[in-house]
Amino acid sequence: MQHPEHYDVIVIGGGHAGTEAALAAARTGARTLLLTHSLDTLGQMSCNPAIGGIGKGHLVREIDALGGAMAQAADRAAIHVRTLNGRKGPAVRATRAQSDRVLYRQAIRARLESQPNLELFQQAVDDLIVEGERVVGVVTQLGIELRAASVVLTVGTFLGGRIHVGDQNHGGGRAGDAPANTLAERLRAMPFEVGRLKTGTPPRIDGRSIDFSALDVQAGDEPRPVFSFIGSTADHPRQTVCHIAHTGPSTHELIRDSLHRSAMYGGHIDSEGPRYCPSIEDKVVRFADRDHHQIFLEPEGLDTPELYPNGISSSLPFDVQVAFVRSIPGFGNAHITRPGYAIEYDFFDPRGLQPSLETRPLAGLYFAGQINGTTGYEEAAAQGLIAGLNAARGAVGESPWTPRRDEAYIGVLIDDLVTRGTREPYRMFTSRAEYRLQLREDNADLRLTPTGRELGLVDDARWSRFCERETAIAAEQARLAELTVRPGGDAAIDLANRRGVRISKPEPVTDLLRRPELDYAALAAAPGIGPAVEAADVAFQIDVQAKYAGYVAQQRDQIERDRAREDTELPADLDYADVQGLSSEVREKLANHRPATIGQAGRIAGVTPAAVSLLLVHLRRRGDTLRRSA
């Protein structure tokens, strides 16, 4: 049975990847349909109730800079907000908000329902319609056929999932949902490389059974950070506090004694789990010298006493979970509301994707989110936005856009996935970004909003806010660039008195700003230099850009030098067997990965600089003009 409408883009899945994909496609003007097995779980936070954190907060700000929904929804659900690394350098500062699950879901649903060009439809998808090497539509559980130029698949939350508790296991999807097994079976039959990953969750606790007087309290930051560039604290609901508990030696002893009964250590699971999110069993075994481990008690929401005890994910049998939880100080009477478990699930090797997130084997099909081997709402949403954008562009024959590694964490994420693949659930860290100093939360809009505007992702309201801010920063920088502090002048005397700064030759204010002992506020207070701009975010940019100027300039030079090689396209029809001089190992790697550019080829493990030279020589021999990709 054929659905009467024809869409440009169909997005399958209503999680963080699916919702950003659908919104992005619709924002660019594509007629878009979001298909989900349940409209009630759109925007569901299936793991811990928090958005952001180091590296992840950066992604959220970038999504926001490109007009996405995640930051604004996080602001509306934020019940406890902090800036992590607040006392470290601006490049590594990141926003993290504890989120009320219900408020978050409501914010996402409202955003989806108010988006022009976007329709929602509740149906599980059982199959893809493939014609030749192209996906042209989907078939739902009821046998309804829907046709579209592009299809975005974001059904990764525990595709082919199997849940383990102790030695027991059963099929299961995210947070109690049924697993998407029919589609998983179909996809396994298609030409994608399938892998298996593992992750875990902690047992949830009823807060009414906890003795909070035995725990540390952690309040949110004041002034309260805001996620969206166009948001404010007025978007926030009522605030609450978090608590920190600690395991002790008796907890560790209990766990050690029961290790043979855990799903992991009992040999029931052999797929790769994330090293940065170990189960409490792992921690006790691998760091046996530690006499305690931290547990962050994250509130599930304002209107529920349920808590997510971050730090004790476990696949031990339920009776052991009860015993070790009750051994934690303050948890003597703890009531577990949902047992912890480990889950194994399928993912598709992301090296089978192009940087646009379109699959290599099937044109018109895009993958985003956990299906690509990532973990985390933010990583999923970031891919969703890019996949939705490129699905819409592909539907009308426009070339795809993906940010480069030096432009955005989104670029780092996608480049890592498509060139290197992953062996554990991939999570963003700032240490993955070689251009970390310029990829900051504070300048995500300056980096991306102009491009987002050109791509049709950024609406008028956001654009005018952006222009105002950008102009204010540029104007103040231009004003300061005209000013010089002279030895013996009023400003020099004032700076010497207040800050002990010695000025022995005429110094441009721009240079003084770079000194570690000075900042914008201090300089602007000196006679003839102020008054300072009122907008705190503008003042902050003046400072940060000055402090990092030397490093950023150096990195820009490097980027410019690498750019020609980086962007030189490797033709899709290139036969690596023809390239003279390559070792068979390198030839095989290149043939498998099919890098899109010379730069990507060079980042594949085992591809040497000499191999890259041989590729360039080969391209030239073919008579190709060495083309730069767009």
Next chain:
Amino acid sequence: MIEPDTIAAPVTPPGYGGVGIVRVSGPAAGTIAAAVAPPLASPHHAALRQFRDSAGVAIDRGLVVWFPGPGSYTGEDTVEFHGHGGPAVIDALYARMLELGARPARPGEFTERAFLNGRLDLAQAEAVADLIESGDAAGARAAMRSLEGAFSRRVHALRDELTTLRAWIEAALDFPEDEIDFLADTALRDRLDALIADLADMRASAAEGRRLVEGLTVVIAGAPNAGKSSLLNALAGADSAIVTDVAGTTRDVLRESIHLDGVPLTLLDTAGLRATDDPVESEGVRRARAALDEADRVLLVVDSAGNAAAETPELPSGAIVDTVRTKIDLTGESAGVTDTDQGRVFRLSAMTGEGLDALRAHLRTLLGTGPEGGAFSARRRHLDALDRADEEIRAARTELVETGAGELAAERLRQAQTAIGAITGETTTEDLLGEIFSRFCIGK
């Protein structure tokens, strides 16, 4: 143009040819030429210039040829420095190019660029691929050779320690809630200091080890008629120096290259170092002083027969000096070696050859092939990598301790690791994360 960075390398074989050429290609070629051999020569004309180091001191005097792109071998701006062929001079010149921002060219890279820029025809493409491939293999073999033994162990230890310290810092930046904030930890600072000290030691050793490939320059100095030329001839086994008994006979720097156990050793016999009114002889003295300045080692010849001019020559401060008494056949001293506060003293006869073996063995040791040698082989690229790493690690310490900026220290250490990676192979983010997760309990 496909590759806009600037590369440099000697393009004549290492050794003692009459002329040694260092070629620089890329956008910085012009500024490098103007900085090293001012003023910039007119295009395509050989101009006689002094080649100067960063302090403006002459490294050599020779011809500089400036080829603005695209009318050059590579099609890019290119400059060639034709200097005197000695390894020390060529190396100093090469090091200066790197200091000015060029990077060492990979094997075959000039030709590769020539091809990519359309300066070679298609028929030559096969040859280019061969060149890159064989150059890569030869480079790999050379790197393997120099990476055997002590040097390899030390560089890998350095890489591992750098990875560890980066793991500490990166963990503190990426996991602020995991009770692992080491940024203010004195242990981190102490280990950075230890790393800096270790690197300084390695650079000294590596500079010494370089001589395995490029040779050692030993200057024979001494008062007129002290027997310098006789000693040179005895060591060289050839009658290339004019040996007479009239003071002031040797007016020029005499250069002799010999091989000890297959390793090149350059001996420079100098004119007798004394004040003189004779214009020809004073020119000889000036050249001798210049040779002394570039020496790795000085053999000070003292006339033990007592019939040489009495004054002791002035030697540059800091030079490592061994004293050689060359005429025991006349004085009747016994052959042998004595260590004194002023250095080692050799007693031998240049005439009969008695005691000469002890001196040869000592020179072999200096070259790093003898039993006492802690030196090892490392080529200029390795030294360049160590220099860059050293600079970055020092800057990292400053950022950490004085500015308190962990993220800037991290950036410096990342650059240091990239530099070391030129020797050991790349350390990937995955390696770094592996180090973090194995070392620290991450996951709140």
